[in-house]
Amino acid sequence: MALLEVKHIKKSFGRTSVLKDINFNLEEGQAISIIGSSGSGKTTLLRCLNFLETPDSGTITVRGDVLFDGNDSREPSEEEIRQKRLHFGMVFQSFNLFPQYTALENIMLAPTLAAKKKGAVDEEAIRRRALELLDQMGLTNRKDNYPHQLSGGQQQRVAIARALALSPDILCFDEPTSALDPELTGEVLRVIRGLAEKKTTMIIVTHEMAFARDVADQAIFMDGGRIIEQGPAKEVIDNPKEERTKQFLSNYSRTQED
């Protein structure tokens, strides 16, 4: 059984239909990249998985546990949604670090609060884990810096560590390098590549085609709220079968050459 099963997800904003029948599976330890032009619904899909948006219909299942069922008319409580979200981690395009906390505090905040809810806070263990993650991100010497003292690439690496600190089943990236200078893109991509090598289950929405091909096991090409093509990443990106995918990728490589 796949770790994540997404079936028949649909989502509209008012009259605009943004997701039209999305289906895909994700196996444990695999990374899937989602490519496609702006407005194709990639970000909305990630937001649905993280319960930042509620799909209109369809089902989302993690480890056989149905997290969302569009046929279930019962309104889930805030607490239920909070629990469901913990299956997913999210890394935003704009980092969204908490400005009043240092890098280390940003990583420790959510695990500390979660431990408090369970009653026992082992702050030392949480700190050790946070420092470990910072080390993994190559940011040990930045642990006491505030977000505004860090470069965009460093901020995004802290944000990745912050998401990992809760040990989510699936880590989602929403265009993690789109807000970065080309020079800073590399350091973030290297970190994500490292996570892929460690068999972290990931969904990566990205415009970096070479990266999407090399790091992900599977690739999904989306257009107009539909999945046009999905398959092994190398095949989808190097030898697309669908006309629309070919067109997108050739436009893409043309702009890359400019």
Place this chain on the structure above:
Amino acid sequence: MFAEVTLALLKGFLSTVQLFALTLVFALPLGLVISFGSMSRFAVIRYPVKFIIWIIRGTPLMLQLMIIYYGPGIIGYNVWGQGNGGRDIAALVAFVINYACYFSEIYRGGIQSIPQGQYEAGKVLGMTNHEIFRKVILLQVIKRIIPPMSNEIITLVKDTSLARIIAVFELIKAGESFMKSDGIIWPLFYTGLFYLVFSGLLTLLFHYIEKKLSYFR
């Protein structure tokens, strides 16, 4: 004479500070409640609250003082009684309502200026709405509202003198009394020094807080 005047003015100043402090004690939290009302998802709450804010901010505080003090008597309810205590309470009520409305708009501006991404980051990290507000949003809001708040609070120092219109004993009234009793006007001018020193101290305090919060952006 100078010592006598200074002592009398200090008494008036004490009343001024009392009105000032009590106004803050009640108006700061009430303003937060009003700001939540003005941002409510429910139109039946939002619009009446916005209407009240419009009335209060759209009319002079001096007029509000008179309406609140004399209004109930006109329609046959003598809620404030005869003594000076009633005046003081009427003035406090008027100040609290007026300043709570101004504060609510400052809170609203501060809360709405926090990017949506901060709430979303908290949510995807499994934090409850309450935790997000307390641990993530609140301090950022405080940092942003300190400059407009300090402005408003320093205005309040001087606005307390409006209570004079319903004959509340405060600094201006204390200074004025020497015009009637001794025929001298300088005590009235002298009151200005008290306002200056008080607002000066507040300015220093707010600068200190601003500096304390400048470690993040």
